[in-house]
Amino acid sequence: MLNFMLLILIYTGIYALMAMGQNVITGYVGLLSLTQAGFLAIGSYTTAILSVTYGWNFWLTIPVAGLLAAAFGVLIGLPTLRLKGDYLAIATLGFGEIVRNILNNWDSVTKGPMGIQKIPMVKVFGYQLSPYSKWGFLALVWVFVIVGYVLFDRLAKSRMGRALEAIREDEIAASSMGINTTKYKVWAFALGAFSAGVAGSLQAVFTLSVTPGSFTFMVSIMVLCMVVLGGMGNFKAVVLGAFLIQFISYFPQLVGLSNVIPPQFKQVLFGLILVVMMIWRPQGILGREIRGYKPSKEKGGKR
Amino acid sequence: MGSMVEFFQHLMNGLTLGGIYALIALGYTMVYGILKFINFAHGDVLMVGSYIGLFVYNFIRGEVLGAWSILAFFLSMLVGMVFSALLGMTIEKVAYKPLRKATRLAPLLSAIGISFILSNLAAWFWGTKSRKLEYPFDNSPLYIGEVSITPHQILILAVVVVMMVSLKLFVDKTRIGKAMRATSLDQDTAKLMGIRVDRVISITFAIGSALAATAGILIALEIKVYPSMGTMTGLKAFVAAVVGGIGSISGAMVGGILLGLLETFGVALLGIPYGLRDTIAFVVLIIILLLKPEGILGKAEKEKV
């Protein structure tokens, strides 16, 4: 029971990282991207391949995972960000599928549908963090979440955060104010991808195995639900959203009712969350974080 | 068998695959043309319509034989269409209408939610097993030389053409079609001109959804009926609609056929690995949107400030 609670918290942490990334893209810039599963996969496979095939240490693979995901973020961001909202959703959804197809078919590198097994466990100061002893792993994941939160929060308060919000509110007005909208959008995409890449890396060392089947469209939808439920444009809220969605997701198992509750129930619930939130509470549970840009606190204008 | 036979067989396969995309794309393009909004749930409405058609067909088919089973088939299709039309209108009322004035993101998210609800409810109540919809006619292949084509493939291509022409006539010539075009141009002005915009939108959804059911039941003959039958095919059909020029009815046909041919020849002759076959659609989408965002037959439109 306690172990299961810890497991949910570990998954919450991994998804919170993804959700914060999604929040930059969707909550701040207002772009509907459906690729977090793809970036998660890139991060996971980077760690898996580097540590199993090339014997790298986990701590070296994690920045590579993040940067590689970010690079792909830029790569798909550059052409697709010029698309309008709905087209972007389809194009990014397509990208997620492409990643999965490549992982499934590039047998010589990714081992195809069989996936990669026996990923070495993480060592922290010579102490081995096994996924079986949950406390240590939980701490590891949440250190990343907290660091991520602090950085993202700083970012939101910075010039860039304001620029991103300006783009969301009115892209044409923003660009006429001299904001390089494409540059900022690509940055947002890269950051969102980076965060998901790191999450993927953590997931790989927790699962100790990767297969293409783990990175379906469902993952992207869950992340989106987290952001929408918690509240777009609020990093605290999306972490809360991550927890709530994971909690709902595993609720039947947690209370021992998984034999009674039909397995499709939670998926239907996710769908309902999207619809209901949009109609009655589009700002999410906590709502957008409104920052009063007081000149006394932060020297606005030039940095 | 020579390679010419192989080439023409691929051509035939590509054409009929494209026909399937075109059939679904018509419904997408219809709704998008009026509302400028991707109905993510279109593929799921298609699936529900196919299930209803299947149930009705299995119920009334009984011992009916010969030419009568075709009649039974079209009757089932009609029931499926009516049901889908009602479903589409309900979805619009419940999930999209309240969001008409919200941000662009809101209806999109709501549509994804509806799509998820429908496909999972279907899996919940009807199971995920593929169900067979029996051909109401003899589907043994016909041969032109050594190239084969089935009556079903011919039927799909024929229905696409008929549907395209009648839709075009409907939108261009009828009063309600005119109202639709007006709504598509500018909802507020249309309202001022005395057009009941809500009703027009409702009708658009009804027609779009009925088209989805028609497409679903026709393709179900070959691909069977199952909860996710509309998802990937629907997505590609959307790509086809965009490539052809979204909102353009003949564009849906052009885009669909083009995509079918590209997918078939891409892997058959250009040596693109099969694993990347689904990729072709999305790459084509991105290229078209960058080079000619309005699509092959679409009208260019300036972004409003």
Added chain:
Amino acid sequence: MKKVLAAFMIVFLIGSTALFAAGAAESPSVVKLGFIGPMTGDYANYGKLISRGAALAIAEKNATGGIGGKVKIELVIEDSEGDQQKGIAAIEKLAGSDKIVGLVGPVFTGVSFVVGERVQNEGITMVTPSGTHKDITAIGNYVFRTVASDGLQGEVAGAYFYEVLGVRNLAMLYVKNDYSQGLAEGVKASFEKLGGKVTIMETAQSGDKDFKTQLTKIRAANPDAIYIPNYVAEMAQILEQASQLGIKAKFLSGDGFSNPEILELAGAFTEGIVFTGPAKSAESDATKNFIANYTKANGFAPDSFATNAYDGAALLILAMEKVYKETGKLDRAAIRDAFAATKDYVGASGTINFAPNGDLVAAQGVYRVENKAFKYIGTYVISNGKLAEVK
């Protein structure tokens, strides 16, 4: 205000969970077995089909009063969605909350890998009815299977195709998933070792419905036979589209074909198809009774994976019975040892023995479709590198 509300919601959720969990305390007269498989998603039908096999074995035991005549067995089914993370959550829950003593499943190879690591750590006997990858049982001594590994099935199938059917040029069309690819590679290795030639090897993606492009290429290559080791929905499409393209070559398949659903979906196109599957102990009562009882209980017939799950669960129950009789307890390690000691058990899927690594040691059966029914052709093994029929 909003934050207070949110905090309140969380407290409420956690509180209600704790209450539920407290209510679900287990009674000592029940022992639990677990099942992990895809209960949602595109392959949910397999989860359903296979879990019913395990459920039947348990229901039959419970009808006699349970273990030792008094301890009832409960089957706890968890959904993996075919996803590794969900698989971990499932085994975590089964091991921690349900305290299962044995596990039937997981259904898929990828999930079997991660769950295998976890059961090995927890000391729970796991027996997969359908995870065919050769490395699964290498995880440790708690991991078993009642399905032939890809290597075993592929070796017999390849040799049978070459020697008995006289196939020399073989085409393959398989879907890129662990099961199909494993079998395709297994057959290719064995078939080519004997001197056969795999002239064309085409692939498809999970969920594909249109195989005409691949089939057109295969038609041009003009092979003696086409091997399609896939799941039912895909094979039905392939067979139908092959007939539309006028392909006359013989089709061959693996144990995925044993699902009677194929007869319904592909109808007349299945006629004459030869496939490998579990060996039957020549018309044993075990097999007949199982098929009859399963069909009666569920309204649909079992496939070979469901049969394997039935045998796996029955063997776990036998091991539990033995341990309970000897010690009066149900110790996990003792159950594992009793399970591993299985010898010449006559199950619904034939005579079962386990190799030291936990692999199933069994002969393979060959079937042919005749008049919309599976006809048993014979039982084959590879002994000393040669195909031999077991009479």
